[in-house]
């Protein structure tokens with residue numbers, strides 16, 4: 424495995440009440456699918472995302488009416504709001520005025536220097552950062568001409584081009600994304616970006632696909648990047664309800680032990696020794712722990728033969744045992760419970776452990 428551990432070396436950048444980069448945990452982001460000027464629908468979607476664990480939300484801002492809705496949306500939500508703007512500096516200024524906590528705009532695409540200066544001045548005045556979004560599918564013409572097609576080096580060159588415009592204006596509250604739909608290209612681009620600059624990196628595999636295929640593709644790409652110690656914030660992009668993006672992102676963070684505020688389910692794959700209806704129990708328990716904000720490990724196992732021992736690292740768990748269940752903690756059986764009530768018993772124990780965790 425590579426030696427890169429870019430994450431902790433990055434510059435801390437404030438986004439609303441959160442800090443991205445430095446020694447902070449990876450932050451989960453998603454993007455709304457509503458028309459931003461439809462404030463009711465946008466706020467309702469943001470609330471659903473927040474409930475699922477989304478920590479920063481981005482909205483599209485293609486028109487003036489969208490930029491003008493930012494102030495009202497801000498009043499009604501609790502998580503930082505990022506406004507996504509392409510080219511039009513006037514929309515950026517309106518969004519900043521409306522209270523955006525971060526804007527996503529590529530300074531090299533804004534146009535005349537005075538326009539870039541105005542946007543930077545407004546960001547400085549409000550203390551908000553800019554995310555530079557490099558995308559393999561929309562690299563600058565001169566870079567494409569130089570490299571012939573989208574490459575990781577070309578993407579890094581594009582990022583450095585936009586970064587330099589901001590640095591020349593003494594602006595350093597920068598976050599950079601290096602998105603590509605091709606997993607290998609994204610991994611190489613993020614790895615090279617981590618070596619080229621110390622601004623926080625926003626991870627994403629763009630246009631990754633539908634819920635199932637996109638989850639696998641995102642996990643493959645983002646997992647490889649995260650395993651190198653790269654990435655300060657992430658968005659999983661799926662052609663699905665954005666709540667699913669947040670759920671996938673949370674699972675990914677948990678897989679790397681990078682989420683201190685979420686419980687994890689361990690469930691066995693089942694085999695001929697199974698004694699309970701494990702699949703439906705596992706789904707019920709997974710649903711239950713999705714709202715638990717403590718880093719508990721909860722196991723659900725099909726039988727007691729190998730059960731508790733197979734899940735020694737679990738804080739709490741149940742294993743099926745012919746018409747009953749065994750409740751166990753850290754690999755040791757605590758007590759037997761009737762099959763009909765074992766899920767309820769498990770839930771009560773989970774609640775107790777979560778309560779103890781927060782008392783500590």
Ligand code: SF4
Nearest residue numbers: 691693694697725726
């Ligand atoms: Fe099979 Fe039991 Fe292991 Fe599940 S816990 S895979 S049922 S042996």
